Amino acid sequence: MEQFPRTSVGGMSLPRMLIGTNWLLGWSHTGAAADAAIREKFAKPEDFYPVISAFLAAGVDAVMAPISTTPIAQEAIDYAEQKAGHKIIRIDTPAMNVDDTPEGRHEAERTVKHSREIGSDFCLIHHTSVEQLVNKNLRAIPRLPDYLSMIRSEGMLPGLSAHMPEVVQYTDWNEYDVETYIQIFNCMGFLMQVEVENVARIIHAAKHPVMTIKPMAAGRCTPYVGLTFSWNAVRDCDMVTVGTNSEREALEDIEISMAALEHRFPDLEARSSPFRQAVLGHKD
Numbered sequence: 001m002e003q004f005p006r007t008s009v010g011g012m013s014l015p016r017m018l019i020g021t022n023w024l025l026g027w028s029h030t031g032a033a034a035d036a037a038i039r040e041k042f043a044k045p046e047d048f049y050p051v052i053s054a055f056l057a058a059g060v061d062a063v064m065a066p067i068s069t070t071p072i073a074q075e076a077i078d079y080a081e082q083k084a085g086h087k088i089i090r091i092d093t094p095a096m097n098v099d100d101t102p103e104g105r106h107e108a109e110r111t112v113k114h115s116r117e118i119g120s121d122f123c124l125i126h127h128t129s130v131e132q133l134v135n136k137n138l139r140a141i142p143r144l145p146d147y148l149s150m151i152r153s154e155g156m157l158p159g160l161s162a163h164m165p166e167v168v169q170y171t172d173w174n175e176y177d178v179e180t181y182i183q184i185f186n187c188m189g190f191l192m193q194v195e196v197e198n199v200a201r202i203i204h205a206a207k208h209p210v211m212t213i214k215p216m217a218a219g220r221c222t223p224y225v226g227l228t229f230s231w232n233a234v235r236d237c238d239m240v241t242v243g244t245n246s247e248r249e250a251l252e253d254i255e256i257s258m259a260a261l262e263h264r265f266p267d268l269e270a271r272s273s274p275f276r277q278a279v280l281g282h283k284d
Contacts, residue, residue, distance in 0.1 A: 003059035004254065005261060007237050009209050010157040010179030012121060014062050014089060017257055018211060019055050020243030021065035022218070024048055025073060029191075029218035038245065048076035049083055054250035056080070062089035064182070064211065064241050066126065068115040069094050091211070092120035093161055093182070098129050100143065109150055116154040123151040124182055124211075127161035134164060141170050148177045159211075165194055165202050172207045182211045182241075187229035190217035200233050209237040216242075223253050224266065231260035 004015045024042050028034035042048055055061070065073045067090055081088050092115045097107040115123045125147060133141045144160070151158035161182040162168050168181050183203060189196050191214060203210045212234060216226035230240045240257070244250045252268065259266035 001057045001059075002258065004258070006059070007209055007239060009122075012089070012157065014239065015060045016239050016261075017055075017058075017060045017254070018091065018239050018241040019052065019060060019063045020213065020241040021063065021073060023243040023245040024051065024076075025065065025070060041245070042072075042076075045072065045075040045079035049080050050247040051244060051250050052076070052080040052088070053084060054247045055254070056084050056086055056088075058254045060254070061086060062091060064091040064093060064213075066094055067092045067120060068111070068118050074118050089122075090118070090120045091122040091124060092118075092156075093124050093126050095126040096129050096147065098132050098143070098147065105146070108147060112147075112150040112154055112156075115151075116156055120156055122159060122180070123154070123156040124159040124161055124180070125151075127163040127167075127182070130160045130162070130167055131164055134167060134170065136166065139166075139170055140174050141167065141176065144171075144176055152177060159208075163191065163193065165192070165199050168202050168206055168210070172205075178208060180209050180211055181206065182213055184214050185210075185212040185230065185234070186214050186217045186221070187226055188217040188221055190214060190220055203234060203238065209239065210234065211239045211241055213241045215240050223249075223256050224268070227253060227256045228260045231257060 004017050006013050007016050023038060026035045026039040028038060063077055067073045077088050077090065094111050094115055096111040097104045112123060133144055135142055148158040157179045159178045159180040160167065163184055168183060171178055171181060184191050185199055192199055212230060215230040216223055242253050244253055256266045
C-alpha cells in the first residue's frame, strides 16, 4: 500500500494522518447507546488490531488518546506493536491536576511520569486541564510552563490540547515550550468556539505543526466531505486525526485522504440505497 505522507514535529517523523480513538474507546459524541456499543465491540486489546493494522499498512503509525489514563488503550497499542512488529508513536493526552498547591503539583508530576513509563512519545495536556489555567484578560496561560517543563524533563515532547482556539494564540504569543497543539477543526464548526474561518486563520498562523481533530464532526458529515475539506484547509506540516469504527472505514478514510492530497477523486464505491437514482449508477 502507498505510504501516507509525513511531517516532522519536534524532530520526530509523524504521519500526517493520526489514528483517533473516540470510536474505539467509546466516546461517540452521540449518546450513551453508541458509547456502549463501541465499548462492547472493542472490549479486548485484540479487538482493536484490525483497525490499527489497516492504518499501519499505510504508514499511519501514530495513535492519539488519553493512553496513560485508559488501560485498554495501553493494552491495545502494546498488542498491536507486538503483533505487527512495528513501533507505534504514542501521543498521550492526559488530564492532570493543575491546582496551585503542593499536593496538586505532586499529582501532576505523577501523571507525567506515568505517561513516560507507558512509553509515550508526546505528552499533550488535555484541554480540560489547560483551560483551567487560561487568563483571557492577560492573554496568557499562567503556570503552564511548569507543566511543560515536567514533560520535557521526562524526555517526552510537550504540547497541549486546545478546544479554545485562543490557547494556540496565547501559547505562541508567550513563547511557551511546546512542539505542537491539538485543535478542533471541521467543516461544520462542530464543538468549535469560533467560526471555521477564524480557526483556519489561527492554524495557518501557528508557529508549530497543528494536530487537528474531529474532521468528520463525530459522524455529522460524510468522510468525503469532512476529510476533503480538512486536507485542503490545513498546511503541509499539519496533521488530521481520523477515528474509525472498523478496518473498512480506516481503508476508506485513507483512500479519501490520499485522493484529497493528490487532488484526484477517490476510488470509492457509491453509497448504497434501496432505489438508487440512475445518476449514481453505471452505464452497462
